Amino acid sequence: MTAPVPLDNIRGDLTCKAPLAKLVWFKTGGQADWLFEPADLDDLKLFMECLGGTTPVMALGLGSNLIIRDGGVPGVVVRLGKPFAGVEVTGELEVTCGGGAPGILAASKARDAGIAGMEFLRGIPGTVGGFVRMNGGAYGREVADILIDCDVIMPDGELVKLPVADLQYTYRHSALPESAVVVSARFNGTPGDPRDIGEEMDRIAKAREESQPLRTKTGGSTFKNPDGGKAWQLVDEAGCRGFQMGGAQVSEKHTNFLINTGNATSADIEALGEEVRERVYKQSGVTLEWEIQRVGRP
Template sequence: MSDMVQPDDRSDRDDGSAPTCAVEGAVDAPVPIADIRGDLTRDAPLKKLVWFKSGGCADWLFEPADLADLKLFMERLGGSMPIMALGLGSNLIVRDGGVPGVVIRLGKPFSECEVTGDTTITCGAGTPGILAASTARDAGIAGLEFLRGIPGTVGGFVRMNGGAYGREVADILIDCDVIMPDGELVTLPNSDLKYTYRHSALPEGAVVVSARFEGTPGDPEEIGAEMDRIAEARENSQPLRTKTGGSTFKNPGGMKAWQLVDEAGCRGFKVGGAQVSEKHTNFLINTGDATSADIEGLGEEVRERVFRNSGVALEWEIQRVGRP
């Protein structure tokens, strides 16, 4: 994981450890494809699209051409299959059995970010955090610097109330545009999302397509200096140059997850090809050949050891999706 967007390598295999991608019964397209302009792929490998570089395939992967294309696709799907949106694949474990239903990947058509008011910016759901923060900086809009420190894209931030360095999306979101599972496009204000720590009330299968954020007037040089401070702090404390998925566990109230993991003796602990980072113990890493089962199993073993040591039941922050 790093502040640079991960390469979009769509090759089906990179070694012999990739899982089989056969999906029983998924022969025909899930919707009539007339007038659908995006790419719809059956049995699509996902491991190249997530930062852990592990996991199975999507029954179907849809990469819409634009908002209208996505809306038409979801209207035709009509909530008949599970839907999962995918951005940069940062805070995500895709299990080795693959993801049922349709994975919707929001790429370049959803990555525009522009200034839309004196202290507001509007970003597509595929906008990386670093781009959102930089757009605000260049416009002299303060308060969004923390987005520089969150790996991933706006759609994921909005759904999970992403945060870092003392701030979170709930502090800056005005509203967001969302396509509901039945294809209806709605605008939801911040209050409707009922944000709590790393959680929102967005229903399963709803896809965030854009969001509006509000900051305060600021000096671009001071904003840039704060962004540089955040970048340096991440570089010094986190294993950015490894195959990882960001912060693994939520911080329990008044405590730090990394400290609980460290005190339980888990620094450097391994399961298969997965390891607890030596640099930051709230990060799991793929040392090269880990399966998603290795990574998830390591996380569960860490949770067990922490509970035995401290009595604290850590909660996963990384999303785990798909079939075991």
């Protein structure tokens, strides 16, 4: 397969037919046509310029909230590694994070600087780029509450700074173009005591541990909460707790989580999710929307 850009134009790692299952929480799915791990921001910018907006691009963080279909992902998967994982305090109540930085690191840096309001990032299993794109949230807060702006490489390689208003946030959705890559973000908090902030982070961590199947092959929250309701409750009331198809199962511990019991395919997981949606609709008349992204070829 011909490389999507001239290899002498890039310094990062470009891999053809790269297996993705090991990079996502479900541990299922096919290959990426190409996997690119840029050396730094300039390398990614040049790579995207060479693509010219004609090739599909998908950014990959920690691989949570994601089903990679068994047929693999067309185009290029961009994985932001260590060069994009930095977090630093850049103002009195301001934290700047790379797109590949995990939420727990962002929350911890803010805590150490006495910046409150970012504790909920401790409860989002992903990277800054992902939860800026999806308006990630947990425990009553979401990214829209704290984001100042973000730096984004657009599909044609242009690097732009977008204020939060330009993202047109709604529940778990933004107006970012599909092939755009979030490379950094600035967040704003409020003054706080590091001890109090740490206690809140500990409370969030404990709540996640007690209520969610964190030690299984899962993808995080499967369905969006409908207006005025809870997805897990609707799934439970439809009799789906523990329901299994192939190697995929609805979690006994938290019914808005699907689990790979060990030998599931991505098709098993997606089919189970669709069956749950159908049963919930028959029981309650509510059509659940997927929160987990499903990408690639069936």
